[in-house]
Amino acid sequence: MNGWLPKDIWTRNETLVAGVIVLFCVVATLSDPRFFTITTVSDLLRASIVIGILAVGAMLVLVSGGIDVSFTAIAVFAMYSSTVLFLAVWPEAPWPLIFAISIVFGAILGAINGYFIAFLGLPTLIVTLGTLSIFRGFLLTFIGSQRISALPPSMRDFSRGVLARGTTEAGNFYSIPWAALALLFVIIATWFILKKTMLGRSIYAIGGSVESARRIGINVKWTQFFVYVYVGALAGLAGIIHGSVGRMADPFSLVGLELSVIAAVVLGGARLIGGYGTLTGTLLGVALIVIVQNSLIVIGIPTTWQSVTIGILILLGTGVPAYRAKRAAARAG
Amino acid sequence: MSSDCGSAFIDLRAITKRYAGVTALDCVDFTVQPGEAVCLAGENGSGKSTLIKIISGVEPATEGTIHIAGEERTVLNPRISAAAGVMVIFQDFSLFPNLSVAENISFATQLSQHERFYKSGATRDIARKALDRIGVEIDLDARVEALPVAQKQLVAICRALASQARLIIMDEPTTALTEKEVRRLQSIIRMLKDEGVAVIFVSHKLAEVLEVSERVVVLRNGKKVAEGPAKDFDTQSLTYHMTGRDVPEVPPSDVTAGAETLMQVKRLTKADSFSDITFDLKVGEVLGITGLLGSGRTSVAKALFGLVAPDEGTIAVDGKPVPTGDPQAASQARIGYVPEDRLTEGLFLSQSILHNVAVGRLDTHSNRGLLDMGNLAGEASEWLTKLKVKAPDVHAPVQSLSGGNQQRVALARWLSRAPRVLILNGPSVGVDVGSKADIHDIIRNLATQGIGIIVISDDLPELLATCHRILVMRDGKIIDNLDGKSVTEDDLAHRLAS
């Protein structure tokens, strides 16, 4: 090895995505000097928390060789039903307990996905498309379809908690909420699992080749099951944070976001065929998507162009590295 | 007979394995003593890989009992059998393309040690030791997908050597290797035997099989048809037991005199890979290209088909230049290429045999945009018969075929395209003796029909049986241009190695 840079640094998605982000920031700062301020950064960070947690989960599923489109339905289901539950039985409950229950709900729903996929061997896209509708329909039919703004008071306390706050010289207010810690925690935990445990390495191995994994004795079924439970739990966490920070339990929110999240993950270099994906790439992908969704207007592109821009980014961001890798392979013979 | 000996490490009794409609194994008894090298021989589809999958717990037996290390195993899976010390080098390697060489080699070992945490230092140590053991140098951080076939096979071998095995099963471990690595592997097998490790060895290279093993077991159509000490067999008698017939030594073909030049290759050069490759191929000529691993033979073959872009040089077919580095242009000039790595790269494993053969012919069977399926199917099955593909029917998925039969399907696909120039990289890799002779016949027949054929191989008898001329490569250069008729096997071996 020479130096600390990976050898394939120029053919990686991460590099490209980071480049695009830097370019965007430069152009945005040139056209509006107020863009590159701590206020903007803290706004973007706040917008990244929920998408970020969901994206980490989606990345894990892609690495394992599957695809999950039901995680937004899980998130909103877990958030709404745990809120309803606590409002009914114990509105004064502390927020960590409410959060824990939402995470457990998420994990249970994830386990349903995991059961169908790992133990019955059904295709992941079909299972999660099905559960997306079922979870959502069940929620709206049996649990409730009213927006609730009178949340348990402890959830509001959570949303008021800040790690840092202040006012810039120009008089702009900024703050970094507690929820940022949750994202940090998810990143560290997932990093540990993927990089430091045999379980995490097994997830990559299964994504590379299920049959090979089976033949060397990896417990394919339980590994897959774990992936879907973990993703469900992350969705439960993301959901309850979304509800708390937005100070409203809305059963119609989040669903529809799944494609943006998957787009972020794919931009970050995860491949739909499985086996590939990194946390760095995923977070860069999330950053790019969030910037596009919130700040496109700064460089003079109308907001209606958002989805076109995201589409172009996906084509470039995944197409260019794939093309480069192909060229490199041809050159190497 | 040792089958009732209590000390056998593996003791299979009356094993039967049925797949839907196919009896892959029929009441087979099989034992392996500690430290014994057993050779498992048989034609393509005779059940060798199936037997191996049963011992390693990948597939359950339909009937019969299994004892490993004296203990009866009613439940067997890859974990249990690995814990008992059974390590397998699978015919298709079963590697993880997305993981590094180091991880591929050490993953199974770490699993069997019940590691919960992944330590990259330990991973590299395990991998380095295994690589040192067979004396090869492969970048530990390289992703396996980026390696050439031979190195993939070496990684698969190292993975089996990495852990404390009591039995190593090698299912055709040498298909992609050349003489040098094969000899190295043979000395490893001897070393393993001295350490008390048993070895089951499957190969279609019969000479190689007899050299390393003490006992031979021959399967035919899922039944055990012969068993005995290796010294009682020779290539001929082994062939007889495997096929149930005598396969005649193949005579070298006639040279076509005064034929026109079909393909002209001039000064093909690519930095660090090959240089100054110049040759002509005549109509109806079979040209062999041989060389050790790393001599550049595969790169040249790929360059001829446009898969590798050369820095300099020209290729012309029928006097018309063919743009280099463009497989589509090569295809249009009717150059065909059968890759070395057919098993892992060439086929759509989950699709039907028919589809796999027909996919190259879709253009020629369309009628104003609509496919003429009947015609297509007819032609495909014709090739399948010619190549004697052993399959229940043409609609079965390719992955249900034995390894050697998968190879034939790949070959059928390329042959059915009726190319002008056909480049065959290892045409009979992994194919049994009987059908090898058949494939050689086909090559000779195609040549008499006016196709120019380039055979890339290190199987010297194969080259001598098929080629009019043989080019020997070393360090990316052509060092010899020999007449196929006048050169002997010894002479060729000498030129290769020196």
Ligand SMILES: Nc1ncnc2c1ncn2[C@@H]1O[C@H](COP(=O)(O)OP(=O)(O)OP(=O)(O)O)[C@@H](O)[C@H]1O
């Ligand atoms: N999954 C499967 N489904 C159906 N049939 C199968 C399956 N796997 C193997 N078979 C059949 O079992 C028979 C034995 O196959 P096997 O792979 O054991 O042959 P082999 O002796 O290893 O041949 P080769 O030398 O070509 O590798 C073949 O007829 C094959 O078609």
Ligand SMILES: [Mg+2]
């Ligand atoms: Mg086989």
